Amino acid sequence: MKIRPLDDRVLVQPLEEIESKTSSGIIIPDTAKEKPRIGVVIAVGTDEDLREKVKEGDKILFAKYGGEEVEIDGKEYRIISRSDILAVIED
Template sequence: MLTEIKGGNTMKLVPLSDRVVLKQLEAEETTKSGIILTSSAQEKPQEAEVIAVGPGGMVDGKEVKMQVTVGQKVIYSKYAGTEVKLDGEEYIIVRQNDILAVVE
């Protein structure tokens, strides 16, 4: 299943191969005990929503079947992916094998 993100009138973000486009979920602004964190103290969450999924297929000589779908919430590796900005929105493009789990 190939999905795309349309930005503005001319740009489209279409993941290739085994890539997945993620939109990072918001960072927690308070701790469990109620302490408010400044933006510099907030750690980026590793939880994101799947926005677009590449077609899979042959990757490095191996057949890759895409296991995530648009709309799922996932946890991905901390230093994985490439951050991109499209029409003021930030996205992360990762390989499917950088996704560690689906949050249900």
């Protein structure tokens, strides 16, 4: 079963808080009210320009409350829009 986001959205699997601290060296300060989250891109939408800039497997930093929450086979995913993607993290 494959999810194909429409237009300039991506399907992202958010990393748990601890995971996101250690693996990428990025810690999102608690002080930041709406601290952004880190996750792995599972699928990229149909927008060609976005597909050039963000790839499946990329680790991204995204706005905490962006997009919609879906659960697939027991795991939490989010479908977010391009405007909620802050940066790509290159290890």
